[in-house]
Amino acid sequence: NAGVTQTPKFQVLKTGQSMTLQCAQDMNHEYMSWYRQDPGMGLRLIHYSVGAGITDQGEVPNGYNVSRSTTEDFPLRLLSAAPSQTSVYFCASRVDRARGNTIYFGEGSWLTVV
């Protein structure tokens, strides 16, 4: 049981490039989400999914796309990277059958856009 696995750990992109951050969980969790963390800002929700085939926008969705073709995987795509997307990205999952379940986080992906 690996929990939530994110790749890559570190990435440097040029402005305008696209890339995908991968996220996989092996806990059969229904709910998955992506957050970004910036200094002094806490974690802000980008996109989330309550199950395979269902995604929705969070607090800061612009410039990002997601899909949820399987229960296990929830990739985050940067369409055209901008310096403002330099951040640490965290994928998270939890069982969604009842609120109150804790969230399990991946170890983070450090992204720098130059």
Place this chain on the structure above:
Amino acid sequence: SQQGEEDPQALSIQEGENATMNCSYKTSINNLQWYRQNSGRGLVHLILIRSNEREKHSGRLRVTLDTSKKSSSLLITASRAADTASYFCATDEEMGRRALTFGSGTRLQVQP
């Protein structure tokens, strides 16, 4: 805007002292959770308190919740150098999307 706001933003104490962090939030919640983040790592769940609970303990952690004031506190007793980390409160809102909303965190430094 942040649902949860922690106070203080930074806290430095000596080993053995108690550390208290506070969190305020804005909307009705189902529960409030506290997470810890070591530098360069992901967040790890510490404790969850439901909206109908007022106090909860877990080891050296004590969490209180006052729904009338929309506030919570996390107390770490007999702190250790290994407790040095950032601590975040997160609220599970009663209405709206099924996502936790995080505050900006309290950076705790425990001096050995």
